[in-house]
Structures are given as C-alpha cells and as structure tokens.
Amino acid sequence: MIDKTANYNLRKPGQEDFYNVEDFNANADIIDVQLKALNDKTEAQAGSIMAHTAAEMPHIMTDGSVRYQYGFKPVTVNGSKTIAIVYEVI
Missing domain, CATH: 2.20.25 (N-terminal domain of TfIIb)
Known part of the structure; x- marks a missing residue:
C-alpha cells in the first residue's frame, strides 16, 4: 500500500517499494499543474500591482x-x- 501526501495526493513509496517510473511521472504531472496555476495567478497579480504603481x-x-x-x-x-x-x- 502506497502512502500519499495530504495536500496533492503525491505518491510516497515506502522503503520496501521499488522505484516506479509511473509513480514519479504522476507526481511530476501533479506538481506541474499546481505550479502552472500558481504562476498564472502570480502573473495576474503582478499586472494589477504594476498598473497600481504606475498611477x-x-x-x-x-x-x-x-x-x-x-x-x-x-x-x-x-x-x-x-x-x-x-x-x-x-
């Protein structure tokens, strides 16, 4: 039974588990989606801040x-x- 992280359900293999490329790729996909969403939100806020400071x-x-x-x-x-x-x- 594989453990998962609380926030993003990333797969956490145990000490007795073998390395699984599918688990790694699934984790990478989850991280990629979350980072992209954070980046998009940050860029939107940066535009608002720049407009505010320009005034x-x-x-x-x-x-x-x-x-x-x-x-x-x-x-x-x-x-x-x-x-x-x-x-x-x-």
Missing part, C-alpha cells in the same frame, strides 16, 4: 468633508528617490 495618485481618502488624493511620485534629485504627494480634491 501616481491612486488613493483617495476623506477627512470630514474634505477629500484628498494621494500617492507616490518618483523624482530625480541627486539620484533616484520617491516622494509622497497629497492633494486636496476640490
């Missing part, structure tokens, strides 16, 4: 009846730096 003023906050727009802006002053910017929205 200099992506945030809005309200303090009572006054609205502010804020974000970070890259500026070059004696090298590369980033500054925080806050504008009152009228």
Whole structure:
C-alpha cells in the first residue's frame, strides 16, 4: 500500500517499494499543474500591482468633508528617490 501526501495526493513509496517510473511521472504531472496555476495567478497579480504603481495618485481618502488624493511620485534629485504627494480634491 502506497502512502500519499495530504495536500496533492503525491505518491510516497515506502522503503520496501521499488522505484516506479509511473509513480514519479504522476507526481511530476501533479506538481506541474499546481505550479502552472500558481504562476498564472502570480502573473495576474503582478499586472494589477504594476498598473497600481504606475498611477501616481491612486488613493483617495476623506477627512470630514474634505477629500484628498494621494500617492507616490518618483523624482530625480541627486539620484533616484520617491516622494509622497497629497492633494486636496476640490
């Protein structure tokens, strides 16, 4: 009887079992599918993050009846730096 991992049901041969190429290939297929799904999800999030950081003023906050727009802006002053910017929205 072969044991399996809890999360992905990968086959875990015991000490007394012989090496089985089919078990190895089945495990490799499971790992490949899971890594691809993780990679796709990560790439989708990276696109969203890049769009967010490209927008200099992506945030809005309200303090009572006054609205502010804020974000970070890259500026070059004696090298590369980033500054925080806050504008009152009228």
